[in-house]
Amino acid sequence: MVDGKRIVEMLGWTSEGWTADMAATLLAELERNVKQGLRPQTLKEKRQMAAEAQAAAAQQAQLDALKDITFGELAERYAAWAKSTRISGHKMQRLLELHVLPRLHSMPAASITPQHLNELRSELEQTTPLRGRGKAEGRGLSAQTVLHCLKAVREVYNYARETPHPDFPERMLYSGKNPAVLSRRGHGVRLPRSDARRLRILNDAEISALLSYRGQNVVETSELHDMILISLDTGMRAGELVRLRTEDIDVDHGTIRIYSGSDAGITKGGRTRIVHAGHLFAESITMLRRRVGSPGLLFPGRGGAVRNTTAVSRAMAHICATLGLNADVTDDRNRIVWHTLRHTYATRMLEAGIDIYTLKELLGHSSVAVTERYLHLCDRAKRNAALARLTRGE
Structure with missing residues (x-):
C-alpha cells in the first residue's frame, strides 16, 4: 500500500x-x-x-x-584547434609530431613532471636535426628549436586546462598543474641557454654584391633580385614577402599592406600593418610598378603557388656562398641570411633619422623593446646627423 x-x-x-x-x-x-x-x-x-x-x-x-588521459590525446585535440585558430598552429603541430610526441605520447598527462620535461630538453639538445648545417655537422637541435618544443608542451596543457571535455562540459580536459612552466631560477623547466640573435648587418659593398648577383637561371635570378631589393627597402620578413599579392600594393603612394589572417596568417605577430617602399631604394618603386600589372602573388612560385620560405633561405645561402660573403665565418650569428636584410633595413632607417616608435610599427613588433636593439647596431654619427637635419627642417 x-x-x-x-x-x-x-x-x-x-x-x-x-x-x-x-x-x-x-x-x-x-x-x-x-x-x-x-x-x-x-x-x-x-x-x-x-x-x-x-x-x-x-x-x-x-x-x-x-585522470588517465594521455599527453598524446591532449596534443591531438590541441593540434586540431591550433591549426584552425592560430597563426603558428601548423608549426606547433610539426614540433609536437617530430620531437615531443615520440617521447611523451603514451604518458598520462597527470604523471608528467618538470623533471620529465627537463629530461626531454636534454634529449632534444642531443637530437640531430633532420636537415641543414646542424645535420651535416652532427650537432643537436638549436636552443631556439628546443625552446619552441617546450613552449608547445606548455601550450597543450594551457589549452587542456581551459577547454571543457565534449562529453562533460562541466569538466576541463585536464585539471592538474601545468608541468611545463619555464623558469630561469631552477624551478620548473629550465630554459635552454643560448644567444642566437643575429646582429649582422650589410655594408654598401655587400648590398651592391647581392643586388648585382647574376645566376645561371636568368628568370629566377631576376625574381631573387627583386625580392632582395624590396626586403632591403621595407624590412618585410620572408614569410610575408612570399605571400604578398599585387592587390596589396598601392604604387602611386608607395604603400604595401601586409595582412594577417590570410594564407594561415602572413605576419609573424599577427599584426596587420602598412610599410612604405622607395625610402631607402627608390628603384623598388619602378620594380613594383612593373610587377603589379599581373594579378596574384607578387613573387609566385612554381605553378603560381606560394614559395616555400625554406627554399628562399637556401637560395640566399647559395648566393652568399657564390659571392663568398660568408667565407671564414665561424659563428652562425655572423652569417648573412635572409633575415639580415631586415636587420639592415632597420638600422638604415634609424640612421636616416626615423624615430624608434615609427620603426616599431613598420617592423610589426609587439614591443618597442624589441626594436630598441637596432639602436645599438646603427651608426650613431649618421643618426645624429640625420636628426640634426630634421631639427633644422632640411
Whole structure:
C-alpha cells in the first residue's frame, strides 16, 4: 500500500531464480520504506533507481578515466584547434609530431613532471636535426628549436586546462598543474641557454654584391633580385614577402599592406600593418610598378603557388656562398641570411633619422623593446646627423 493505494507488481519467474523467500524479503523492504518515508517504495522505483545508479557509475568511470588521459590525446585535440585558430598552429603541430610526441605520447598527462620535461630538453639538445648545417655537422637541435618544443608542451596543457571535455562540459580536459612552466631560477623547466640573435648587418659593398648577383637561371635570378631589393627597402620578413599579392600594393603612394589572417596568417605577430617602399631604394618603386600589372602573388612560385620560405633561405645561402660573403665565418650569428636584410633595413632607417616608435610599427613588433636593439647596431654619427637635419627642417 502506497498513499492508500494498493500496488501489485511482477517480480519474476522461478525459472529466473526467484523464490518466495526472496519475494517476501523484497516486499518487507518496500513496506518498511513506505512506513519510514524512504526510497524506493515500489519495485518499479527500485529498478529505476538501480538503472540510474548504474548510469551514474558508468559516468563516474568515464570521469575517472579523464585522470588517465594521455599527453598524446591532449596534443591531438590541441593540434586540431591550433591549426584552425592560430597563426603558428601548423608549426606547433610539426614540433609536437617530430620531437615531443615520440617521447611523451603514451604518458598520462597527470604523471608528467618538470623533471620529465627537463629530461626531454636534454634529449632534444642531443637530437640531430633532420636537415641543414646542424645535420651535416652532427650537432643537436638549436636552443631556439628546443625552446619552441617546450613552449608547445606548455601550450597543450594551457589549452587542456581551459577547454571543457565534449562529453562533460562541466569538466576541463585536464585539471592538474601545468608541468611545463619555464623558469630561469631552477624551478620548473629550465630554459635552454643560448644567444642566437643575429646582429649582422650589410655594408654598401655587400648590398651592391647581392643586388648585382647574376645566376645561371636568368628568370629566377631576376625574381631573387627583386625580392632582395624590396626586403632591403621595407624590412618585410620572408614569410610575408612570399605571400604578398599585387592587390596589396598601392604604387602611386608607395604603400604595401601586409595582412594577417590570410594564407594561415602572413605576419609573424599577427599584426596587420602598412610599410612604405622607395625610402631607402627608390628603384623598388619602378620594380613594383612593373610587377603589379599581373594579378596574384607578387613573387609566385612554381605553378603560381606560394614559395616555400625554406627554399628562399637556401637560395640566399647559395648566393652568399657564390659571392663568398660568408667565407671564414665561424659563428652562425655572423652569417648573412635572409633575415639580415631586415636587420639592415632597420638600422638604415634609424640612421636616416626615423624615430624608434615609427620603426616599431613598420617592423610589426609587439614591443618597442624589441626594436630598441637596432639602436645599438646603427651608426650613431649618421643618426645624429640625420636628426640634426630634421631639427633644422632640411
